[in-house]
Amino acid sequence: MTLQLGCIADDYTGASDLANTLTRQGLRTVQSIGVPADDLALPEVDAVVVSLKSRSIAASTAVEKSRAAAQWLRGRGAKHLLFKICSTFDSTDAGNIGPVLDVLRDDAGEAIVLVTPAFPETGRSVYQGHLFVGCVPLHESPLKDHPLNPMRDSNLVRVLGRQSRHKIGLIDLATVARGADAVQARLDELAACGVSAAIADAVFERDLETLGAVALRHGVSVGASGLGLGLARALRANGGIAARAALSEAEPAVGGAAACLAGSCSQATLNQIACAEAVMPVLRLDPEQLIAGGAEVQRALAFARERIGQGPLLIASSTTPDQVAALQARHGRDLAGHAIEQAMAEIAAALVDAGVRRLVIAGGETSGAVVDRLGLPGFLIGAEIAAGVPVLRSVGAGAPMLLALKSGNFGGPEFFTDALRLMR
Numbered sequence: 001m002t003l004q005l006g007c008i009a010d011d012y013t014g015a016s017d018l019a020n021t022l023t024r025q026g027l028r029t030v031q032s033i034g035v036p037a038d039d040l041a042l043p044e045v046d047a048v049v050v051s052l053k054s055r056s057i058a059a060s061t062a063v064e065k066s067r068a069a070a071q072w073l074r075g076r077g078a079k080h081l082l083f084k085i086c087s088t089f090d091s092t093d094a095g096n097i098g099p100v101l102d103v104l105r106d107d108a109g110e111a112i113v114l115v116t117p118a119f120p121e122t123g124r125s126v127y128q129g130h131l132f133v134g135c136v137p138l139h140e141s142p143l144k145d146h147p148l149n150p151m152r153d154s155n156l157v158r159v160l161g162r163q164s165r166h167k168i169g170l171i172d173l174a175t176v177a178r179g180a181d182a183v184q185a186r187l188d189e190l191a192a193c194g195v196s197a198a199i200a201d202a203v204f205e206r207d208l209e210t211l212g213a214v215a216l217r218h219g220v221s222v223g224a225s226g227l228g229l230g231l232a233r234a235l236r237a238n239g240g241i242a243a244r245a246a247l248s249e250a251e252p253a254v255g256g257a258a259a260c261l262a263g264s265c266s267q268a269t270l271n272q273i274a275c276a277e278a279v280m281p282v283l284r285l286d287p288e289q290l291i292a293g294g295a296e297v298q299r300a301l302a303f304a305r306e307r308i309g310q311g312p313l314l315i316a317s318s319t320t321p322d323q324v325a326a327l328q329a330r331h332g333r334d335l336a337g338h339a340i341e342q343a344m345a346e347i348a349a350a351l352v353d354a355g356v357r358r359l360v361i362a363g364g365e366t367s368g369a370v371v372d373r374l375g376l377p378g379f380l381i382g383a384e385i386a387a388g389v390p391v392l393r394s395v396g397a398g399a400p401m402l403l404a405l406k407s408g409n410f411g412g413p414e415f416f417t418d419a420l421r422l423m424r
């Protein structure tokens with residue numbers, strides 16, 4: 001297998017988002033959970049997206065895991081590596097985008113790395129280095145209240161500057177609009193001044209096509225699905241991608257019971273849970289009890305066992321920003337987040353033991369904990385449910401399951417029913 005593109009994603013929902021974009025752009029893509037084991041049989045593919053749960057862990061561990069993934073991908077022939085970060089630049093001043101970017105750049109022998117989280121399809125654009133979510137700057141968007149990485153500064157040159165050992169520069173939209181050679185010239189100019197990463201403005205897909213074409217001339221780039229789109233189109237334009245059938249087209253139906261789990265406290269997820277209440281049984285967990293111990297998990301399982309087989313159900317720990325803040329004040333941010341993720345993973349494992357084969361999970365960290373607990377090594381990419389969220393078919397671990405790993409902020413109000421309609 002010779003990869004045309006190697007990708008390292010810092011969470012599992014982000015990985016499925018990128019794998020979805022690459023697939024829609026005609027690249028045969030698989031999503032692996034961690035670095036694939038040597039005995040994992042992978043089909044002939046153009047791109048592998050290695051999913052890490054490295055967004056909210058210690059920076060040194062994130063660096064170590066990303067390096068191992070980079071080594072594996074380079075060993076399979078990938079000349080370019082995309083480090084997939086969140087389109088809302090989810091991170092803290094302690095990392096992890098800057099530290100990972102620094103080592104991937106050094107290991108690739110590059111002087112400077114192009115960085116852009118722009119993803120126009122989901123309303124993420126970058127102008128003068130400031131990230132917008134729809135029509136509001138990042139620091140005014142719901143991301144300002146994220147439970148793990150509240151984003152309170154929209155100026156990405158500044159944000160990345162606090163995370164990196166090196167100087168950060170800007171490639172503005174006027175330069176991007178002048179085309180690939182202008183962008184390359186600006187990168188060279190910044191590198192000559194000792195700048196080692198450049199935030200690139202991008203508003204429209206054509207901007208990402210320009211940035212993708214430039215990125216491909218280098219060994220590594222950093223961005224969200226928008227840059228993935230630009231890279232995929234550049235690879236196709238270079239004639240690097242053979243025309244072949246998509247990987248999961250001919251797969252048989254999976255069937256079996258269906259369940260949804262939500263650990264995301266994002267605004268979009270809160271609305272989706274409210275909408276789901278009209279069409280399926282919904283259990284809202286008590287987060288305080290979840291942290292206290294197993295009784296709340298048992299309550300969830302009793303709720304589920306009574307209803308499994310009668311139709312889908314939803315179990316959610318999600319709550320409003322003020323309640324998240326109150327819980328974190330009592331227990332600490334990391335302890336609260338981790339304990340709830342592990343409780344959701346325990347519920348998921350018991351649901352699968354009880355016959356659930358189709359599982360929708362809302363939340364990146366939540367998805368990571370669940371998929372790890374289920375021991376699924378990888379996924380083929382199926383139909384697109386909403387921008388950035390595909391149906392996933394598990395591979396390499398017994399009978400296949402269907403999953404949807406939804407980024408907290410993605411999907412329309414009816415996301416849970418939209419997903420289940422496509423997960424057959």
Ligand SMILES: Nc1ncnc2c1ncn2[C@@H]1O[C@H](COP(=O)(O)OP(=O)(O)O)[C@@H](O)[C@H]1O
Binds near residue numbers: 317362
């Ligand atoms: N009620 C709650 N109070 C505090 N934290 C919560 C609650 N419910 C879930 N969490 C935690 O919030 C975090 C949500 O992150 P994540 O799953 O990545 O969602 P998103 O995709 O919206 O970022 C997780 O660590 C989760 O365990």
Ligand SMILES: O=C(O)[C@@H](O)C(=O)COP(=O)(O)O
Binds near residue numbers: 406
């Ligand atoms: O780029 C994006 O916005 C997503 O792919 C993503 O990474 C979202 O992360 P979570 O909201 O934590 O799932």
